[in-house]
Amino acid sequence: MTSSNHLPLVGGVIQPQRLVVPPEVIRGLTSYRHACRLAWKLRAVKNLTRRHLAEQAGLYPTHVSDYFSVKENKRELPARHIATVERVLGNTVISQYQAAQSDLTVLEELQALRKVA
Numbered sequence: 001m002t003s004s005n006h007l008p009l010v011g012g013v014i015q016p017q018r019l020v021v022p023p024e025v026i027r028g029l030t031s032y033r034h035a036c037r038l039a040w041k042l043r044a045v046k047n048l049t050r051r052h053l054a055e056q057a058g059l060y061p062t063h064v065s066d067y068f069s070v071k072e073n074k075r076e077l078p079a080r081h082i083a084t085v086e087r088v089l090g091n092t093v094i095s096q097y098q099a100a101q102s103d104l105t106v107l108e109e110l111q112a113l114r115k116v117a
Contacts, residue, residue, distance in 0.1 A: 019044065019091035026096045033069075035097035036077050040068040044090025057084045 019042060029035045050068065054061040059081060066074035067085075077085060082094050 017090075018086065019093075021091070021093055021096060023096075023100070026093070026100045029097050031072075032076060032094075032097065033072060035094050037068055037070065039086065039089050039091055039093035042089070042091045042093060048088070053085070053088055056088045057081060059085075 021038075021042070025038075026035075029038065050064045051061045053059070054064040057064075063075060067077040077094070079098075082098075086092055086094060
């Protein structure tokens with residue numbers, strides 16, 4: 001094969017695509033725990049276990065079991081771990097839920113950034 005048959009790689013790393021759910025689904029969530037449980041249910045890798053999630057996200061396995069438990073009295077996923085957990089799960093359900101709770105629109109976010117700058 002000649003070098004003219006090879007296509008060069010063009011810049012950067014390709015990031016995996018993440019699932020973004022429709023706003024009406026987010027509006028139907030009743031709690032932060034419900035959002036976490038939906039994020040788990042919609043994980044991109046269906047055979048991903050909670051133990052593997054813990055390993056990939058740098059979390060304690062026993063805590064991960066609590067984060068996605070149906071029981072309301074269990075510990076909740078700390079905000080500092082949301083981005084990592086969403087990367088491993090392959091969706092943005094938890095972040096979308098939090099954004100919806102603040103009633104902040106993208107336009108409002110941009111306006112706030114302009115005021116700071």
